[in-house]
Amino acid sequence: MKLYFSPFACSLAARIAIYEAKLDCEFVRVNLNKKVTESGIDFWTITDKGKVSALALDSGRVLTENPAVLQYIADQAAPGSLIPVEDREDRYEVISWLSFVTSEIHKMGVYPLASPHFSNEMKAISNELVQRQLTLVNATLQNRDYLSGNFSIADVYLFWALTLLPKLGFPLPEALKVLPVYQERLNKRPAFRKALDEEVALAVK
Ligand SMILES: N[C@@H](CCC(=O)N[C@@H](CS)C(=O)NCC(=O)O)C(=O)O
Structure with a gap:
């Protein structure tokens, strides 16, 4: 591979x-x-x-x-x-979060914010949209340690986006207090x- x-x-x-x-x-x-x-x-x-x-x-x-x-x-x-086995209902929840991270956070947020082809105006809109999605994620993680309850590849993908956003000059809003705790939890994994x-x-x- x-x-x-x-x-x-x-x-x-x-x-x-x-x-x-x-x-x-x-x-x-x-x-x-x-x-x-x-x-x-x-x-x-x-x-x-x-x-x-x-x-x-x-x-x-x-x-x-x-x-x-x-x-x-x-x-x-x-x-x-890393994902529940086939036939389990919660497998689809992981797939749902993967789809959310890819379409609502990666492509709506990280990609335009990183791209030289997007104007500052577009980046501002993108930033606003991604903050909204992160607010939802922050609320979800208030009641659980991982996106779908148990650790999965959806957390891996989200971790990448959370790591990248501040590097692109878009720090995570301080009000979203659960996100840094979640990131630290993942960061401890070897x-x-x-x-x-x-x-x-x-x-x-
Ligand atoms: N829909 C693709 C998006 C992949 C993507 O946007 N990759 C970026 C890096 S994060 C890339 O290769 N960018 C180079 C380019 O767009 O030319 C996926 O989910 O894998």
Whole structure:
């Protein structure tokens, strides 16, 4: 298995999930501006979306889209450790949160705030929208430690977004007091620490 990644892009969530799942994986760095891998391969030949996360399976299939990539990884882990097993109702709650994070927080918030193609006016709207979604998340986490009750890949994906937002100049509102506690809870997990430490080191290279 090979994960195409760029430091601190959303592929960081896949890296954390891979470590949580204790899977063997090769990591291939991609220059997202030039669409080329570290060894000079045209990234468009890997995925015609030109985006990470892209996970090349041993079969040769390349999976894209974070919710799919994260679910694949979770299904290779110890059953139930990163997503409830098939046929359980709460599996769909994890999928629901993955969809929420990808559409309402990642694409509505992190992506436009990080992009040079969005005007400051658009970024302000985006910031407002994402704050609204984070208020909902903060309220949810008041009664539980993790998004769907038990730890899952949805928490991994949300953690990435919460880590990125302040780095983009959009600190989390102080009123959302549960979010930093939640982040710290996740930050204590060895897989999170390992992935973050590695990407911090890679980001300065
Ligand atoms: N819908 C995609 C979005 C992936 C995405 O936006 N990736 C960003 C990094 S976080 C990217 O590769 N950006 C480069 C580009 O858009 O050219 C998913 O869920 O995986």
